[in-house]
Amino acid sequence: MEIAILINEFPPNIRSGIGRYAETGIKYINQVDNTSMSVFTTNTGYLPQHQDVNGILVYRPMNFIQKILMRYREKIESSLLSRLLLFINAFINNFQFYRFIKKRHHNKAFDVIVLHSLIYSITGFLCARRLGIPVVFHKHREEFARMPDWWRRDPFKLIELSESAMEKLAAKIIVLTEEMYAENLRYGICPEKLMIISNGCEVDLFKQVDLNCSSTKQKMTELKKELNIADDRKVILYVGSLTEGKGVFNLIRAVKILINNGHKVKLVLVGSGRNAKVRALINNYGLQKDIYAYYKIIDINSLIYHYAIADVCIFPSITKEPFGTTVTEAMSFGKLVILGYGYSKLFAEYENKPCAFYVDGNQPGKIGAKIAYVLDNKDRFQEVAQNGQRYIQNCFKWETAAKKTVVAYNEAISSNENLMASNL
Template identity: 30%
Template sequence: MMKIAHIVNQFPPNITAGLGRYVERIIPLMAGPLRLSVFTLNDGRLPVHEETGGVTVYRPLGRVLGGISRRRRLNRTRRVDFVLLVLNVVTSNWRYVLRLWSAGRDGRPDLVAVHDSTNFLAGLLCHYLLRLPVVLHLHTTEYGVDRPRGALSGLSPFPVIERWLARIAQRVVVCTPEVRDRLAAAGWDRQTIEVVCLGGTFERLPAEGGLDRDELRADAADLRARLGIAAADPVLLFVGRIERQKGVYELLEAMRTIVDAVPGTTLVIVGEGDEAGVRRIVADTGLAGRVRTSGGWVERPALLRYYEMADICVFPSLFEPFGLVATEAMAMARPTILGHGFSRIFLGDPARPAVRFIRGSDSDDIARTVIELMADPAARGALAERGERFVRDRLSWARAADETLAVYRAVLAAQRSAPGECGHRRNPH
């Protein structure tokens, strides 16, 4: 039986972003066919070691950073918090490797799956020190290959770290063909990159009767009332981190035109990040009363109510390695508008598209598309129906788990055929 160690920053109940939702769905599906261990961060309140669902979980507890995170949740969109998070990851990485070292050769995994370049220290030490084969799961390249101009600093080490990890990894797993193509264009070895598309966050939940829609509609109506939105007012919904690459500032700019054309329209922003920036833009543009925010991260039960309340979901991302929010909105049968940063896989049949694409950097294009759909209930209904069917028929976590396991098996088969390599390979990119 394969022994796989996952090194990943989020694991239930510590879910604060799309990575956590990915781990929550795919890990249980991989736990049956193999012996699985997870090395992950501790928010200061979780057990250091536990067995859950056939998975061994190790969460080292750091006193200083654990004490900080117990008082408040670190928000990576703030520079100081981002630095603290990276420090926490690097410190924890060192402890993961010490744990694997102390397990001895027989107690170590056959393969280490490293999720994202922030876990670079564990990936490099597992390769060079423990001589273990490494698979790099690259869920985001926003700090490296796709780093926006001015992000962090011009001297950011992440592009170098990503390339280093790619050189030592037996395989690089990404979520979409677009990410694979961008990496290849940046000089990465295309032959080592595997595309494994994800499933949907709410996969099959509505279709299989996992929702009481009448109860959910009532909860959504209560949410409207709490937010001060009239029952007849159209609602646009944005879900995601409040930062530049999510296109939220262009969406706010577009709202001035949207409100003029469709009076009463309210934008609801669900997520954490630059909430102060949102308030400043709302005040400067005269949108007071037309924009509401959730006040931070929203867990799944409450998130369903936000989706149910929405007339249209708008995610104008400039960059998105996959975009689980798209699968959420589509699964809930909400007409969905996506920015050009999303993968075109969500389009489905171009003749009968499952979503509408816009240029996320163009506020006029955002406004034009929203206004057009608001004026056409039939088009909204058709888009919602096709989106829900796309998620149900095309996206599957079981398929994603099977394809991921196939990558691991291929790596280990190659290792057995060349035992003298000790987990190392030449990769000249």
């Protein structure tokens, strides 16, 4: 099976959860028998346009807009001009992708198009309508619900229209949870199109880390020293995009409340996004010694030790989060986890026992109170952490998710062949 993947992040260009999916999920799918992959993705300006990455062919085209973005990105970060240029770049990329796929399709190169990013929906539409290649739509989230002010960010409803068009066009739609499945049924999507396949977690990677090993303890000590974390401070870890919808700004405000109330804590932020705004907020509150922010995604081998030193991991999302790669990682490591109400109840319990704590990400006071409550009762709540660890290790293996995904792709190909035969 020849698979064409359309996705806006692919290593080393990782900025969010979809990039983490590309880093792990695509690798496991490619390992399933009789599959071969080509990835079509964004070029940051410094990456090869054609590359073989462990047997996966990666195509990252360049254009003049991308060169402008590469040169002036820092000066126009988060501006209207930046968003406009990104939109134009994506528009051009769509036709670059389609031209490449069309050229190869003369030899029947691709059996299925897999769409992970709606910005490439034009390519998906053209491949389905003009080339007759079935499309599988991976819904990593409900796009219109990403931000509280989505209507301001998408005033012409381009995202909503693209999502609706792909839902009608796709031969199969993969959703992550039962909640997403029910929500899509309410939208009027045909149930035969929908398949529930949760993402996985590299559980073996976390199992290999022995916290009682002397070398691991030394690395943890060195990391705490590097981050200037005193021995008497509790470590709060957040991994993800630094945006309003993720609850990061309210988390910073919650840390200010905790510090004012005498709690000895240090927040570590791993990720990027609204970097300038996060930095300004930290400075305004005088939290330079109480918060360490990387303002970038870090390598998984380094991230492991950040999970190791954490006393609690928190993901206080305000907007809907049907899944969370970093949540599964924290749980797999046996860490206490606090989630915003935006998160799916997928992580709430396992075998009728709690796996995580939930909090209103809109309320800094409640976030602070929940963190203090969990940290003050850390030993008592170890059962919750251990149950979460069992849940992830038993139910979220990438090998299983990859096999189910390939089944969905095969079903899409079969349904497309049946449709074409009926039209003859």
